[in-house]
Ligand SMILES: *[C@@H]1O[C@H](CO)[C@@H](O)[C@H](O)[C@H]1NC(C)=O
Ligand SMILES: *[C@@H]1O[C@H](CO)[C@@H](O)[C@H](O)[C@H]1NC(C)=O
């Protein structure tokens with residue numbers, strides 16, 4: 001048994017020494033574990049990299065982060081433009097007379113609140129790393145290591161369930177469950193099988 005622990009520790013040490021790319025690992029986890037299907041891991045990695053300089057520059061400015069993240073998604077979704085437009089049209093007709101982008105702006109506040117603990121932990125990592133004089137890429141690697149550890153399927157399910165129960169109407173939830181499979185594989189998420197009254 002002890003030998004296994006020793007080998008596991010050794011592997012971890014080697015991984016750290018070889019600078020395993022946590023950004024790439026996070027992107028792979030989004031696809032392989034969390035079920036994202038709309039983007040490939042490579043596309044997600046590009047989107048993450050695009051937002052990284054802003055994350056390092058202003059980790060605590062949520063407004064700036066959301067704005068840049070939005071631009072990064074738009075700028076790197078060329079091949080998905082048609083699929084995204086069709087999804088947008090369909091989900092709006094389901095939500096009518098509401099618009100998904102308007103709703104998303106309203107939902108940003110409760111979602112930010114629900115994810116605050118993990119977000120703060122990750123942001124603090126960047127802040128202390130910067131304060132110690134460490135460079136952008138090294139700090140971002142630490143950030144992605146923490147984010148990857150925290151964002152498990154169980155975590156996503158927990159946040160999703162709380163959000164649905166407190167912030168979604170029955171009709172909005174039905175539209176969500178109908179169209180979510182165009183973005184991700186929702187099997188295994190209890191959040192997709194709730195009964196909302
Ligand atoms: C946050 O970023 C926004 C957009 O870039 C900017 O207008 C605002 O002044 C920033 N806020 C702070 C507190 O730096
Ligand atoms: C997105 O693309 C526009 C136009 O090419 C560019 O001006 C902008 O800086 C890009 N934004 C990001 C965050 O990469």
Ligand SMILES: *[C@@H]1O[C@H](CO)[C@@H](O)[C@H](O)[C@H]1NC(C)=O
Pocket residue numbers: 106107110166167
């Ligand atoms: C979400 O739910 C919380 C808690 O009930 C509430 O304070 C908030 O106003 C809701 N926000 C939206 C956009 O529905």
